[in-house]
Amino acid sequence: MVTYCIWCCDPTHLPIPAEKPVTMRSSLTMVGTLWAFLSLVTAVTSSTSYFLPYWLFGSQLGKPVSFSTFRRxxxxxxxxxxxxxxxxxxxxxxxxxxxxxxxxxxxxxxxGAGCALLLLVALAAVLGCCMEELISRMMGRCMGAAQFVGGLLISSGCALYPLGWNSPEIMQTCGNVSNQFQLGLCLSKHAKSRSLAIL
Incomplete structure (x- = not known):
């Protein structure tokens, strides 16, 4: 006598294969991911320093005064x-x-142009960590060149800043002895931090 197990062949009882979880693929290597992280840190630090008005310290009418390029x-x-x-x-x-x-x-x-360029490159680099085939080898080289240009722009801005130390506002704050590349009674950000460390 032959018996058949009908329910064993019922397709509704067959095991359903588990779907593989969708993972985000990166278009960057490990070194590229490190570059993206450092690019983001550098861009955020540069932009924050650009915005904060603590490049130059002095005093006027007995009150502390500080400057940046466009804030005071x-x-x-x-x-x-x-x-x-x-x-x-x-x-x-x-x-x-x-x-x-x-x-x-x-x-x-x-x-400001240099900081904006660094922020754009950093944003693209971070997106490259999350999206596959976003950054090719040629694209990476172009982004590196853009970062170099951004760094040159920021360096040029820092070199231009002391040329404005002979303006009337700086002379009122730093004394009449202040001139281009000569701060007089004021302190730069680096000199102030060094003097505070000594104290």
């Missing part, structure tokens, strides 16, 4: 009876032409 902390305004009072807050200049010197205007544009 603590500035004098006319009070009652032609007296000057210090407003203790940070802000940018009212317009591009209000930036104290031509050198600082050029520095603002050049350094």
């Amino acid at each position: 902390c603590n500035y004098p305004v006319r009070g009652e009876g032609h007296s000057l009072i210090m407003v203790e807050e940070c802000g940018r200049y009212a317009s591009f032409n209000a930036i104290p010197s031509l050198a600082w205007q050029m520095c603002t544009v050049v350094t």
